[in-house]
Amino acid sequence: MGRIVSLSSRVRWVLVAMGLVVAVPAVIGVQQIASGGHSGASPSAAHGFTVDVGTDSCGGGWPASPGTAVEAGRQTFHVHNTSVAGVEVQLVEPSSGAVFLDVEGLGSGAAQTYEVRLPRGDYAFRCLPADSDAVTGNVVHVTGATHVPDATPGVVPVTRNDLTPAAKSYGTWIEGRLPVLLDDVRALAADAHAGDLGAARHDWLVGHVEYEQLGAAYGAFGDADTAIDGMPASGRTALDDPDLQGFHRIEALLWSGAPADQVASAADDLVGSVQRLQQTFPTARVDPLEIGLRAHEILENALRFEATGASDAGSHSELATIDANVAGTEQALDAVRGLLRSRYPELAATDRAVATLRTDVEAQRHPDGTWTDLDALDRTDRERVDADLDDAVELLAPIAAICDPRRTS
Secondary structure, eight states, X not given: OOOOOOHHHHHHHHGGGGTOOOOSSOOSSOEEEEEEEOOSSOTTGGGSEEEEEOSSOEXXXXXXXXXXXXXXXXXXXXEEEOXXXXXXXXXXXXXXXXEEEEEEEEOTTEEEEEEEEEOSEEEEEEEEETXXXXXXXXXXXXXXXXXXXXXXXXXXXXXXXHHHHHHHXXXXXXXXXXXXXXXXXXXXXXXXXXXXXXXXXXXXXXXHHHHHTTGGGHHHHTHHHHHHHOOOOTTOOTTTOTTOOSHHHHHHHHTTTOOHHHHHHHHHHXXXXXXXXXXXXXXXXXXXXXXXXXXXXXXXXXXXXXXXXXXXXXXXXXXXXXXXHHHHHHHHHHHHHHHHTTTOTTHHHHHHHHHHHHXXXXXXXXXXXXXXXXXXXXXXXXXXXXXXHXXXXXXXXXXXXXXSOOOOO
16 A cells, blocks of 8 residues: 555544544544633633643542532533643543543643533543653532433543454454465466466456455555555656556556566566565564554545545556455454444444445446446446445544543553
8 A cells, every 4th residue: 555644643633533623632522622821711711610630630620619510511621731741631431431531742831622512420530640640530420411412422441452452363364364465466477477468467456456455454564565555656657656666566567568578577576575574574563553543544545545546557446446445444343343342332333334335346346357447437336436435434433533542540
């Protein structure tokens, strides 16, 4: 794929899909409605609470005075760090550990205003200084309605330890697919050396589809990802970029009428790159922090690159690639499914959306293994695939936020 975006920027982006407005500090489940330094009561404090947080005490000011009732519904918090050090601030439900507000990196003296919508229940502010233990404030009982329109979702934190088994399991699956990928590219090279470019085009597609299923591991592949499936440099095409290697370089050669010896040379390079990946991957590891992110990012990238035709270098096989990306998404999703069952109410809807996308894409696969060109889809089919992709990406996005590890102590 050769187009991985940094983890921090991707996590900030995907929070939007849970109804979250993303800022720095980053927020889970809330809307940031103002910002600025602290100078007494904030403009929003007349309709909410100025909450003092810090390294020694946490949550002062909510409620405004001891014994004051707090009604379910909208709560506006002007969160002010009164200490001399930065602090992470969470609003939690003590009984379940669910986090309803997560403000990261609130600097000394800084203040931000946030809005949450809470049903009846018990809540407390928890402060997590960078170099010391958590400080939890008084438990506040919110009275009133048990069901609040547009209630802020609470997320039970996931830890790195929770994600480690998922990453190991997924890495084992990847390791088992690499010999298959190597056989595929060796067949491609053999066909090119034999001068059978028709067979080489078939084997190119088989190998490229195999690789595109491995999307959640690209971060662990390092430079090998660029060597195997890199994209041309800005302003260049896959055919005229002298530094481009891998599947897209071979694609450009195969579908432009280049001579067999050029295809064979590029295919030999690809075989070498896959061999090196197979040798080095067992000593690498899939980062547990990336599993949930990649479960969303694979199809987000398909929407950006494949559905627009931006990645095509002549084969017009975007739908085959999207189908492979769906398979890769399902593998990444299965790795974290156990964590999501109790944390993500839309998991079943997500599975349905991904399955619908696969069905509608695979309707364009022909009995001989070829695929309809993306540009040849009629308007109805094209709109259906685009809508399916949008739905799946939207539903997958919260998984990245849910699986973003958080401190609890």
